[in-house]
Amino acid sequence: MSEAAVDDLVTGVLDGEHRALARTITNIENREPGYRDLVSALHTHTGGAEVIGVTGSPGAGKSTLVDKLAKTYRDHGHTVGVIAVDPSSPYSGGAVLGDRIRMASNVGDMDVFFRSMSARGQLGGLATATGDAITALDAFGKDRIIVETVGAGQNEVDVVRTADTVVVLVQPGSGDDVQMLKAGILEIGDVFVVNKADMDGAATTVTDLREMLHLREGSTASAAGHHGLGSMENDSNGTGSPDDDDDDDWEPRVVETVATDGTGVADLIDVLDDHYAHLRETGELDRRERTRYAEKIRQLLRADAADLLEAEIDRHGGMDALVDEVQARETDPYTIADRIVAPIAECVERERERERKRERERK
Amino acid sequence: MSAGQEQRTIRCLVAKVGLDGHDRGAHVIARAFRDAGFEVIYSGLHRAPEEIVQAAVQEDVDVLGISILSGAHNTLIPKVIEGLEEYGAFEETLVIVGGIVPDEDREVLKEAGVAEIFGPGTPMQETIDFVRENVNR
Numbered sequence: 001m002s003e004a005a006v007d008d009l010v011t012g013v014l015d016g017e018h019r020a021l022a023r024t025i026t027n028i029e030n031r032e033p034g035y036r037d038l039v040s041a042l043h044t045h046t047g048g049a050e051v052i053g054v055t056g057s058p059g060a061g062k063s064t065l066v067d068k069l070a071k072t073y074r075d076h077g078h079t080v081g082v083i084a085v086d087p088s089s090p091y092s093g094g095a096v097l098g099d100r101i102r103m104a105s106n107v108g109d110m111d112v113f114f115r116s117m118s119a120r121g122q123l124g125g126l127a128t129a130t131g132d133a134i135t136a137l138d139a140f141g142k143d144r145i146i147v148e149t150v151g152a153g154q155n156e157v158d159v160v161r162t163a164d165t166v167v168v169l170v171q172p173g174s175g176d177d178v179q180m181l182k183a184g185i186l187e188i189g190d191v192f193v194v195n196k197a198d199m200d201g202a203a204t205t206v207t208d209l210r211e212m213l214h215l216r217e218g219s220t221a222s223a224a225g226h227h228g229l230g231s232m233e234n235d236s237n238g239t240g241s242p243d244d245d246d247d248d249d250w251e252p253r254v255v256e257t258v259a260t261d262g263t264g265v266a267d268l269i270d271v272l273d274d275h276y277a278h279l280r281e282t283g284e285l286d287r288r289e290r291t292r293y294a295e296k297i298r299q300l301l302r303a304d305a306a307d308l309l310e311a312e313i314d315r316h317g318g319m320d321a322l323v324d325e326v327q328a329r330e331t332d333p334y335t336i337a338d339r340i341v342a343p344i345a346e347c348v349e350r351e352r353e354r355e356r357k358r359e360r361e362r363k
Numbered sequence: 364m365s366a367g368q369e370q371r372t373i374r375c376l377v378a379k380v381g382l383d384g385h386d387r388g389a390h391v392i393a394r395a396f397r398d399a400g401f402e403v404i405y406s407g408l409h410r411a412p413e414e415i416v417q418a419a420v421q422e423d424v425d426v427l428g429i430s431i432l433s434g435a436h437n438t439l440i441p442k443v444i445e446g447l448e449e450y451g452a453f454e455e456t457l458v459i460v461g462g463i464v465p466d467e468d469r470e471v472l473k474e475a476g477v478a479e480i481f482g483p484g485t486p487m488q489e490t491i492d493f494v495r496e497n498v499n500r
Contacts, residue, residue, distance in 0.1 A: 017425075018420055018450060019420055020452050021454055022421055022422070022423035023423055025423065026374075026423045029372075030372070074498060075385065089398075092397065092398050092399065092400045094396065094397035094398055094399060094400045094401050094402065096393055096397050096403045096405060097402060097405075098405055100405070100407070100422075101406070101407035102403060102409075107410075107414040107417065108411070108414055108417060109411050110417060114418075114421055114422075115403075115406050115421055118372075331397045
């Protein structure tokens with residue numbers, strides 16, 4: 001992508017051209033050269049959208065619910081962007097992205113921008129790509145952005161964590177679903193939706209859920225609520241005393257819906273609005289955004305550093321040759337790692353020394 | 364990341380347009396495309412031309428494959444192509460048609476902008492190769 005092409009796309013997205021937005025997301029997905037400049041230019045125009053992540057096991061009714069959510073938001077006069085993430089085949093790399101079929105309520109309405117994305121087997125990269133796609137939709141001016149994904153693993157969990165509000169979808173009567181919730185999804189949900197609430201066993205599932213959420217409150221408490229910024233956490237902007245903390249904590253809510261006929265969708269939207277208001281009032285919105293950006297910066301750094309190291313591995317004769325040495329017991333993995341990192345560390349050290357020297361001279 | 368640049372993933376919309384409820388062919392082609400490593404978006408049945416345009420534009424597909432068995436291709440397909448032109452998406456979208464199209468209509472469709480028409484019995488590999496060789500970007 002040339003610089004002019006990037007400029008054109010940015011102008012197009014800001015002017016509300018659908019094709020420019022679509023093309024921007026494609027560039028992001030393909031990691032096209034220049035996509036970074038594109039996302040950088042769009043970043044300053046973001047911050048207007050509420051982002052909702054929807055996850056749940058296959059068949060729980062995510063796409064149908066997202067369709068109804070989008071429709072209801074449209075009825076309220078909001079514009080909507082949807083990113084639906086589907087897994088891709090680890091063998092062929094191909095994928096059938098089927099969520100679009102369920103978007104029956106919004107066909108012909110260009111103010112619902114629906115985009116299917118596939119995981120493309122890039123571990124960790126998916127969250128980066130969806131995050132960047134959200135940036136594009138946000139800069140385009142979408143009021144609500146919904147990210148939908150199967151809640152099947154770390155990848156997906158990372159994806160929904162790019163959202164302000166995380167909705168976890170559960171279907172009644174399957175103990176498996178509640179099992180799945182134990183595996184870490186329970187902690188990330190702000191709102192739990194028991195979909196297909198007209199089915200047998202819905203009441204039991206609601207009770208089970210409430211019980212588990214209660215346990216969560218008891219044990220993991222605030223630690224799970226505030227995804228820590230790690231070493232970059234700024235304690236001064238106040239997690240406050242434990243007492244404050246309790247008031248600030250959002251108690252996850254359970255909502256019942258029947259997505260196919262739209263029952264409960266209005267309630268769900270009320271709860272989503274409540275949660276967003278809560279996030280804003282408590283400053284949690286800010287904190288989550290900070291956490292997100294910190295994670296994103298780290299992620300980019302890791303990826304960039306990995307690329308740099310990959311190139312260094314090639315310079316040292318390629319991975320195969322290095323493994324040969326280790327296998328022949330001529331050397332060991334630690335020595336190899338040192339050998340590859342040492343020159344880089346040296347460069348950095350030299351750069352630091354130069355900086356210190358400049359500092360000293362200025363004084 | 365570098366791998367993505369070497370071989371760009373081809374995105375494809377497989378669409379059923381109009382009053383035509385037969386989608387076995389569309390399913391088979393969607394599957395074959397997937398196995399060929401394409402990303403396939405399936406439109407579902409009974410779509411209006413505008414809906415297909417909306418999907419093709421938003422999904423930014425390289426290939427739009429329209430399956431049509433109803434005989435209404437001469438009215439519906441030009442409408443889809445006009446819609447793509449409206450959004451400036453036609454130039455870069457490879458439009459192919461599969462299904463029952465009488466010989467005398469083939470030229471009409473090709474003039475309207477369809478790149479190729481694949482009738483019953485076309486070997487799957489032929490369609491896949493055609494797509495690989497002809498995607499417009």
